[in-house]
Amino acid sequence: MRAPTRLYILPTGDGLLFAGALLVMLLGAINYDSGLGYLFTFLLAGLALVTILHTHRNLTGLHLRTSDTTPVFAGEPAIFRLCLDNRTDYPRQDICARIHADSAPVHSSSTEPISLATGLQNIELPLTTQGRGWLRLKQPRLSSTFPLGLFRVWTRPPAMLACLVYPQPDGALPLPFPGNGAGNERGLESGGDEDFSGFRQHQPGDSPRQIHWKAAAREQGMPVKLFSGSQPQDLELRWEDIPLKDTERRLGQLCRWILEAEAQGYRYNLRLPDSCTETGSGAEHQHACLKMLALYPGKGGE
């Protein structure tokens, strides 16, 4: 949240046309030796000069704030939220905000000109997404041709805007429950409640019987004892379980699985060739898993 560092101002196409028209008027005034012709030609010239100041003033001292952008799935529009902050006592009018993706040739402009009195004004700019990964933006551009459209002032306030784009959910494989389908060689492990397999932090919905009370009494959080084969079944969503060659389609399938597992209330973890997550559930866990997919190396990821 800093003041725009530098403002640029140049005549617009209309402004150049205006200058041409002034020249013709001046020639007419000279030719007919018309005093009022001179006066009005110069008045219009003065008007153009004065609008430079007004155009410039329309953007000076305007602050831009940004807020976090909610991640989206590839193909969905990412909504970038900008907030203009006018701390002067005069209103700003007809401002156009424009964002531009850093690498891809996608951009988006405000459809309605923005006007704001003293205070704040929120703008939401949708930008279509294509691939997964970070969608980083160049510095947003604010511009205005207010009041007469003869000059355009623009600035690029130093704001870092980015949106995480998850892979697009894809594929039709069923969830890999232990013992069926893809993970059946692991299904042998399902031995019952007694097979202790580890601890994890308590989450709502865990059975009180599984809480490791001794640890809790020692004020070490509230660990929950995990047993393989416990209900609801834990899912392992694994890269190598998907019989597809294409990386993106594999990631799409994993993405769908994560969404389905979350929706059906399963606890799950994600195993990719070079990384894996804890087993868990909930919005935060889902985001961590999806982020891992989004940033998986390869096309679009980092």
Added chain:
Amino acid sequence: MINRRPSSEQILWLCAAMALVITPHLSRLPIWAGIAFGLLALWRLGVAFGRISLPARWLRVFLVLAILPAVYLSQGTLFGRSAGLTLLAALAGMKLLETQSPRDAYVVTLLGFFLVITHFLYQQSIAIGIYMLLVVIVFTATLMTIHGHGLAQAPIRRLRYAGILVLQAMPIALLLFLLFPRLPGPLWGLPKDAYSTVTGLGETMSPGSVSRLSLSDAVAFRVKFDGPPPPAAALYWRGPVLWTTDGRTWSGLSRGPVHRLPDHGRNGTDTRYTVTLEPHNQRWLFALDLPASTPRGSVLSEDFQLLRRKRIRQRLRYRARSRLDQRPHNISAISAARALALPQGAHPTSRALAKRWRRESRGEQAYIQRVLAHFRQQPFYYTLRPPLLGGDTVDEFMFSSRRGFCEHYAAAFTVFMRAAGIPARIVTGYQGGEYNPLGQYLVVRQRDAHAWVELWLEGSGWVRVDPTAAVSPSRIELGMDAAIPQPLGPPLLGLADNATARELWRNFRQSWDALNNGWNQWVLGYGMERQRQLLARIHIDSGNLAEIALALMLSITLSLGILALWLWRRRAPGDPVLGLYRRFCQKLKRRHIECGRSEGPVDFCRRITRQHPQFSAEASEISRLYIDLRYGSKRTDISRLRQAVKIFHP
């Protein structure tokens, strides 16, 4: 720019602005163009607001193509001022109809600005200047509307912003106006019709040609005397001298040899003065009879006309010197023959009567007096509206109509002199003028146009005889107003006979003319010469373009800088509650109820209740809201205070 169809609001602005700029042109445009423009604008409004659709494409193309032949058919040409204006108006109308995008709307606005400028090719009065200033503001607001992408805003706020912009542009306009290097126009050949509206004396005189001017209040020239102005009866402003006639029309000599001014030497009795001549698109200058000097750039013809090499198309100031008691006394044999010539067979009755009177008179003087006495004693009338003379103009005037303006008397008198063998010529010009005590100058108007006669008398030279004076002496001594008082006085009010009203009217007219004179000198007449003088005063050589450019840039930068400081000034955010309360106090102050310096809102309210019980209820309510908002719970809505102050009308 976001490309979208112009909103109906934008179209309304455009149509209104275009209507404003076209209206004063309507009298100059052919009727079809005015009607066509109105229909096109209405059609576009119908498209924007109603359910009418735009005309089919082929029809639009046809209409555009039809403009050129239509202009050509009605104007006879495609070039020149009138045809150009018609073309511009028609194209603007078509473009208005075709406005489909902001760019189109912008082009229409530019055409509108062009139309503003075209007005000044026809007239440059103060009134049209003010009107066009308002039109420019409306167009500026229109431009804001176009670029505001249909941002809803009250028209009055748009106009206000546009007005502020124009106001802020004025200092720059003034600097450019004063300092921008003036070029001698015209840059290219002016179209022939450029000066068609200029009024003034013509090169020839026929019955009606001077009386036509008598209805015009237009200023011919203004004179500033070095000393006290001469008496009205001596104010004969010499113009074209007419020698030859075909029986109806009198005309001057083709440019004869230039006469070297006989060196009379400087004389203390010379009248010296400065004339500011309105452009009349002729070559002659006016000077008091008889000019004793030739102003710079002019020559004196044999018959004592001051002539310039080029037609006078700009307001011209010149110094002149005249000797009121001097008469020309040169005549050559050719001149004498010309001054006696009458067309074969013309005016038989008059000539017969002249010959008879000449025989009966003892000398030339007696004959001249007899003719003048005839004008005086017979029922001749001096009138602005002489009847049309169809047959032999002089005979008809002398023996049947007997109503005429100065040209009738001058022509008839000259015929009577020439028929009797006395060389005579007609001098046209102006007689008298109105002294403006405010500006201390004399205004000579077109209605002061006059024609008189010069007779060649052995021993005396050319003697001025004014036959009009015989019929209407007051015309010469008191001026046109006294001779024909009818056109004076505030028109339409029925006050023409009221002396006070006439005096007021005269004062008003003189102030108005003084204003016009300033306008002429500084706005319209500001050219190379005045610029040179002005620049010399601030020590800038008008020949040095670099110096002028530097001065121009510095001064414009300075004025923009001042404006920028003003625009970016830090204004205290201000407490809106306090502001509203102050507004309430101001409203009371207008009723002479003032809040004392040490008086708090509670005390003030009590005092109002005590002294002005009629405001008690409202004042209590406002005070209560104010105190609560400013010092109290602050839970009150400020809009209640705003509303209460707004509707409070003490």
